[in-house]
Amino acid sequence: MPGAGFLRLTDAIYETYIGVSMTIVWAGLSLGAVYALVALCLNITLSNTGIFNFAQPHFLMLGGFVGFELQSRWGMPLLLILIVCGILGGFVGYLEERLAIRPLGTHRGHAVLVTTVGFAVALEGAIIVYWSTDPYPFKLMASTQALDLLGGRVLPVDLVLIVLAISVMALLVLAQRTKWGLAGTAATLDSDVARLRGINVERVTTGAFIAAGALAAALGPVVGSKIGINHTIGNNLVVLTFAALAVGGFGSYVGCVLGGLITGLLQLATTYAFGDEWPLIILLAFLLAVLLLRPTGILGARSLRSV
Amino acid sequence: MILPDSTNNHTYWKVNMSTRNRFTALVASAVAGSLILAGCGGGTGSASSDDDTVDVLVLTPMSGPLVTLGDTAIAGLTAAAKVINEEGGILGRDVKLTFEDNRFDPMTAQNILQEALTSDDRPDMVFSGVTSTETVAIMPLLTQYKVLSMGSAASPLATDPEKYPYGFSMFPRAVDYEGAMAKFLSEKGLTKVAAIISDSETGKAAQDALTSQGEEYGVEFEFEKLDAESVDATSELSRLMRNEPQALLLEGLTSGAPMTVVLDGKDKLGWDIPTFFGMTDAVSGIQNATEEQIRGTVLQGAAFGIKGSDRQQDDDFKIFQEAVDAELPTKDYQLSNHALSYSALMVLRAGAEKADSLEAPEVAEAIESLKTDEDIPGWFQTVNPGFADDQHQGTWAPEDFEFVELGFPGYDPTSGLYLPAEN
Amino acid sequence: MSDSTSRAVVSRPSLRYGWIIPPILALALIGIGLTILGVADQRDIQLVAVYTLIVLGLNLSFGYGGELAFGQVAIFAAGAYSTAILHAHGHTDLLLAGVVALAVAAVVGLVSGIPGLRLSHWTLALTSLFLVLVVPAVLVIFEEYTGGQTGLSGVLFPSVLGRTLDSDDFFVFVIATCFVGIVCIRNLILSHHGEALTVLRESPLLAESLGLSAYRLRILAYVVGGLPAGVAGVLWAYLSGFLYPQTFLLSTAIAILAASVVGGARSIYGAAIGSALLIFGPLQASAAQEYSLLLYGAFLVVVGVAARAGLAGLGRTVVSRTLRRLPVAFTQPREALDEHHDLSGSHGERLVVEEVTKSFGGNRALQGVNLTAEPGQITAILGANGAGKSTLLNTVSCFVRADSGRILVGDIQIQGLRPHRAARLGIGRTFQTPLIPEEMTALEVVRTGRLHMSQAGPVATLLRLPKFRRMRRADTQAALAALAFAGLLEHAGQEARSLPLGTRRLLEVVRAFAGQPSVVLLDEPAAGLDDDGLRDLAELLIRFRDAGATVVLVEHNVPFVLGFADRVHVMGLGKVIASGKPEEVRNAPEVIASYLGKRHSAPSTRSTDDSRARESDHA
Structure with a gap:
């Protein structure tokens, strides 16, 4: 029966290629969700104040370490961990704005890159002082039982990340429509004009840093249980998240998620196709192509184009 | 600054952590002082130049990502020094250890060494490091100054007798442990094995050895590298899956994420395949794995490092175990790691006493002739150490390794031994 | 003096x-x-x-x-x-x-x-x-x-x-x-x-x-x-x-960025200071010294905020304060200056704009502009906001590419060239907001007007060969001469940024002329000037005109322009709607309209904002 043989063959192809591919797609999406989440946090300050906060991924790292501490030492429940991390992150965000942003005044130029890099380094330093440079294995969710979904297999934590990225995005898009969000957009477009129209630009800036810090730190434990926690993840995430942001489009929350998912998928797909050395190089080429051909990214706001 | 390290009860030798001398401190404090930021210069450690001790300079990570691996070296060497000193020392002299933090950084290691080698009081031996990265960097200097060195680097680059005639490593040769692995796999009837290896020196050495030994035993290996900072190994594993191998070997996966990432990736892909842990995998990965991930896996270890092995009846092993337990009650690395540095001093003693000298060329030549267990008092790692003039690592026969099915938990941090499944 | x-x-x-x-x-x-x-x-x-x-x-x-x-x-x-x-x-x-x-x-x-x-x-x-x-x-x-x-x-x-x-x-x-x-x-x-x-x-x-x-x-x-x-x-x-x-x-x-910033990114010896700190000091980025990263991050923040010039800048300030107190001798013979006085602007060429059009999307900013500016004349372009004046100026200076038409300087067609090519062929210009680089003296600012003429190659520069020294001396003297011509010599050694707005505008005009252009385009030079400033500006432009220069200015300030321009073009909706001598166009209804338009819509403020936004895009 050649027909049955053929069916078996297609089954085999499906099993080894399509089935595997869908699993890689899930893995890529979940890695992409990590980039998307970090990009969303970054985009809060970017779209409200025009500042690229180099230290933003380091807030996530801080949240991861604090979450680990709260879980392993005090056995705190998940929700409480996230709340504590959020409050701490908000406070550190406030500190950053007061120490590294506000003193620069309105004409910040390159200084803001230097001070946010400085803040990032200081955060990493503080983490090393308290937690040393050891990597910590960290699992917020114990289950590693993979689920079958849409022809691929996916771990629960990966699925949570993807759902989380989309929910956070939706929340931020809604928040953008509020008075506060509109004020932020105005402040970014032209802080002088915004000020003339009665918008408290300083308060918008402080608010953006607090919100982004709180969100990033609260996400820390969740993301940390996917990527592990050590003192290098801040620096590692910042560049890849920048790529995600650039691809998706600076200033657009939807773009953040889109760019993040594309970056994650591309990274795993190219690993699958070419091996471990190539994904970063291919990503760089892709990033350059996007930036040179479409400097605003796929969904970017023209006003934030800094090219 | 001279700090007696009270935490580990090191009381009778100096722990000299500073690397820079007075001038540096001066410049540093002058510049830093102008910025009202003091408190970070270096101090001076004056090593006393007495000839009644055997001075061993220990370069090992005492900070940074490999600090726990550094701890194994410190514990092993400390234990060995105590044992040797109690047994009368080397050539009648006590062993004195000086610990320096190489920060897992080649440049730092070089700086410390350069300073030590140009001082009035050169060390008699240098413990060159726990990984290839810091070791390879200092081998040329050690050779230039004709100083005996031992370390636990895995890379054959660090132990090429032609390039570095006074350098030895206690780590088994990759061809030995991978040869045993290939032999074992082939005896299991496996001919096509996928290997996921760390993108590092250790991984590279393993890959070369597996390829050559695989040919010998009729096992075909396919490799995928995994970056140390990788957070998802699905793609790498999928690449391996395409050729439908019969088994999966993990090799060189160090602490941190990679081991977990691979095991999670297997789950995700639903890849139910016989899995083997190699000789160079870090134990922390096994500790962090879930029961489902560990059950049924097979691990290669030094025979003496597996609970219930006959090798643990060896008296030398018992002395070693007791001495190391006193130094390090909780072990983040398997006991075979502590044995590497411990054995280094045992080999030094045997070599020096055979040569009746501490001059590097003579001791090195003597070590090259240490062939049997009796030649090295305190040696327990293998049946016969088997050093040779073209081989500055010990010889490990297939019987010196054991392959066991892991239980859960698979590792006991108190004894540092792997725990086999109870059948 | x-x-x-x-x-x-x-x-x-x-x-x-x-x-x-x-x-x-x-x-x-x-x-x-x-x-x-x-x-x-x-x-x-x-x-x-x-x-x-x-x-x-x-x-x-x-x-x-x-x-x-x-x-x-x-x-x-x-x-x-x-x-x-x-x-x-x-x-x-x-x-x-x-x-x-x-x-x-x-x-x-x-x-x-x-x-x-x-x-x-x-x-x-x-x-x-x-x-x-x-x-x-x-x-x-x-x-x-x-x-x-x-x-x-x-x-x-x-x-x-x-x-x-x-x-x-x-x-x-x-x-x-x-x-x-x-x-x-x-x-x-x-x-x-x-x-x-x-x-x-x-x-x-x-x-x-x-x-x-x-x-x-x-x-x-x-x-x-x-x-x-x-x-x-x-x-x-x-x-x-x-x-x-x-x-x-x-x-x-x-780490390298830190060394650069801490030492002072705009300095030469700062590199060594920053690097020394990196190796010896608290910047040492190693995990061994537990607090080093923390300190070094704090350092970056502090330096980024407080001392933008870095440590070298601090030193430089001290040195320059000390030097300022030292008596200095004047080494420049006055005759050398006088001899160059009439050099500036004597190379005026005729500027011809023929049927130039330009659209931005659906907005037809220029709809076939024709005008001529003669050497030895001041040609003013007036018009309400949105009339296309600035677009015209940007098109003539090739910052904006014309869709069609011709632009001639003397006999040379320049439309479609890159702006720096046009500048080299004789188009000099100023900007609405003065662009004066930081930390430059007035003399240096004017000297930058001659940058495109500086011929000493990299080897001559690196080795400080006589060729380089000759060229620098010539450039400096020409710049001094231009300053003297404009009566600004007394400001030559001052930091240009710190000068009052009126002086900075004059300085920009002098810089534009220092490159010996065939045509000089001035973009609203009178904006924000008080009466004294306007008078000084007009005097300077007249002097350049009398020396034979081709001066073109775009302005809102109608009375100011009509006071001294030789020829006036009024633009509206992308076209020249009136041309003639000042007294001819003074009473033209279009001019009145544009004059009134200015008062009602306060265009000068808005256009300044626009240009600032553009600048920050590029900065």
Whole structure:
């Protein structure tokens, strides 16, 4: 029966290629969700104040370490961990704005890159002082039982990340429509004009840093249980998240998620196709192509184009 | 600054952590002082130049990502020094250890060494490091100054007798442990094995050895590298899956994420395949794995490092175990790691006493002739150490390794031994 | 006047013999190094030298060129690996390695600089960080040559011309190389090349208007800024003896940035100060000293906020305050100035605009403009906001490309050229908001107007050959003459940014004329000026006209323009709607409309905002 043989063959192809591919797609999406989440946090300050906060991924790292501490030492429940991390992150965000942003005044130029890099380094330093440079294995969710979904297999934590990225995005898009969000957009477009129209630009800036810090730190434990926690993840995430942001489009929350998912998928797909050395190089080429051909990214706001 | 390290009860030798001398401190404090930021210069450690001790300079990570691996070296060497000193020392002299933090950084290691080698009081031996990265960097200097060195680097680059005639490593040769692995796999009837290896020196050495030994035993290996900072190994594993191998070997996966990432990736892909842990995998990965991930896996270890092995009846092993337990009650690395540095001093003693000298060329030549267990008092790692003039690592026969099915938990941090499944 | 002039000309007495400092320092350091210091200290000083070279390059492109890119780390890696690969093939000569590394550095600098043509600011900075992230992967891919993760070890025993260097020799070599590097970069920065970079940093538009290609300048900055890093790689390879991918990481890039910023990105010796702190001080980015990273981050924040000029800037302020108190002698013969007085603007050519159109999307900004501006006349273009005046000016100066029509300067067609080409063919212009680079004296600002005429090549500049000195003297004298012509000589030595608005506007006009253009286009020069300012401006323009220049100005201030213009064109809706002598157009209804229009819609404020937004886009 050649027909049955053929069916078996297609089954085999499906099993080894399509089935595997869908699993890689899930893995890529979940890695992409990590980039998307970090990009969303970054985009809060970017779209409200025009500042690229180099230290933003380091807030996530801080949240991861604090979450680990709260879980392993005090056995705190998940929700409480996230709340504590959020409050701490908000406070550190406030500190950053007061120490590294506000003193620069309105004409910040390159200084803001230097001070946010400085803040990032200081955060990493503080983490090393308290937690040393050891990597910590960290699992917020114990289950590693993979689920079958849409022809691929996916771990629960990966699925949570993807759902989380989309929910956070939706929340931020809604928040953008509020008075506060509109004020932020105005402040970014032209802080002088915004000020003339009665918008408290300083308060918008402080608010953006607090919100982004709180969100990033609260996400820390969740993301940390996917990527592990050590003192290098801040620096590692910042560049890849920048790529995600650039691809998706600076200033657009939807773009953040889109760019993040594309970056994650591309990274795993190219690993699958070419091996471990190539994904970063291919990503760089892709990033350059996007930036040179479409400097605003796929969904970017023209006003934030800094090219 | 001279700090007696009270935490580990090191009381009778100096722990000299500073690397820079007075001038540096001066410049540093002058510049830093102008910025009202003091408190970070270096101090001076004056090593006393007495000839009644055997001075061993220990370069090992005492900070940074490999600090726990550094701890194994410190514990092993400390234990060995105590044992040797109690047994009368080397050539009648006590062993004195000086610990320096190489920060897992080649440049730092070089700086410390350069300073030590140009001082009035050169060390008699240098413990060159726990990984290839810091070791390879200092081998040329050690050779230039004709100083005996031992370390636990895995890379054959660090132990090429032609390039570095006074350098030895206690780590088994990759061809030995991978040869045993290939032999074992082939005896299991496996001919096509996928290997996921760390993108590092250790991984590279393993890959070369597996390829050559695989040919010998009729096992075909396919490799995928995994970056140390990788957070998802699905793609790498999928690449391996395409050729439908019969088994999966993990090799060189160090602490941190990679081991977990691979095991999670297997789950995700639903890849139910016989899995083997190699000789160079870090134990922390096994500790962090879930029961489902560990059950049924097979691990290669030094025979003496597996609970219930006959090798643990060896008296030398018992002395070693007791001495190391006193130094390090909780072990983040398997006991075979502590044995590497411990054995280094045992080999030094045997070599020096055979040569009746501490001059590097003579001791090195003597070590090259240490062939049997009796030649090295305190040696327990293998049946016969088997050093040779073209081989500055010990010889490990297939019987010196054991392959066991892991239980859960698979590792006991108190004894540092792997725990086999109870059948 | 002679007193104030003297201060002007001898504004920086320290610079003349500044080149003596590095050799003396180098000799002192070598002497101390060989006699007093041990091997480990020698190593540390050599490391400082290596970092100094890298940071110097970063200072050139970041501090002076104004764009932050971390290509240096990749170039450093390329230089080091090329040296180690040469070594592995038996070539241990440092000079050979240096030549190869320079070539490799130029190539990598060129490649890493390409994104900088489209990107700027933090997008460029982060893209270049990505480039650094990729370095280890590239090294692993070329494992056959680079040893992959294993690295290349035993890079020892360098030689120079067949002689093997011992560690003392190598120490001398490293220090000497570093100081040669410092002198080269110093000579480059304190030259027309450095001034061109400063202009670029202020505004690429300004650079283009002065006849400098912003693209070429940027690429030059990346390539030249990469060369020291390539040399540093050579030294590093032999210093460390062992290369492996983990040396070239993001943290390396950040450490270099820290050294640059703390030392002072806009300084030459700051590179050495910052590097010394990196090796000896609290910046030491190693995990061993627990608090070092924390301190070093705090440092970056503090320096970024407080002392933007870095430590070197602090020193410079002290030095310049001291120098200012010293009596200085006037070295410039007055006759030399007088002789140049009538030189400016005597080369006026006729400007002809024929049927020029330009649309932005659906908005037809210019709908067939025709006008002529004659030499020896002041031609004014009036019109309400949105009439197309500024578009016309931008089109004529080629900042905006005309859709159709012709623009002629004398007999030469310039439409469609890049702005710097147009500038070189004789179009000079000013901007609505004065673009005056930071930290430049009025004299230097005016001298930048002659940048496109500065012919001394890089070799003459680096070696300070007579050709270079002659050219600089000529440029300085011409600039002084132009200042004297405008009656601004008393401000020559003052920092131009600190001058009042009226003076800055005059300065811009003088700068535009200093390049001896055929036509000068002035974009609302009267905006924001008080009556005194307006009078001074009008007087200056009249003087230039009388000297034979072709002066074209776009203005809102109708009474001001009608007071002294020779010919007036009124624009409306993208067309010239009225032309003639001032008295002819004074009563034309279109002019009244535009005049009233100005009062109701306050256009000058808005257009200034627009231009500021544009500027910040490019800054």
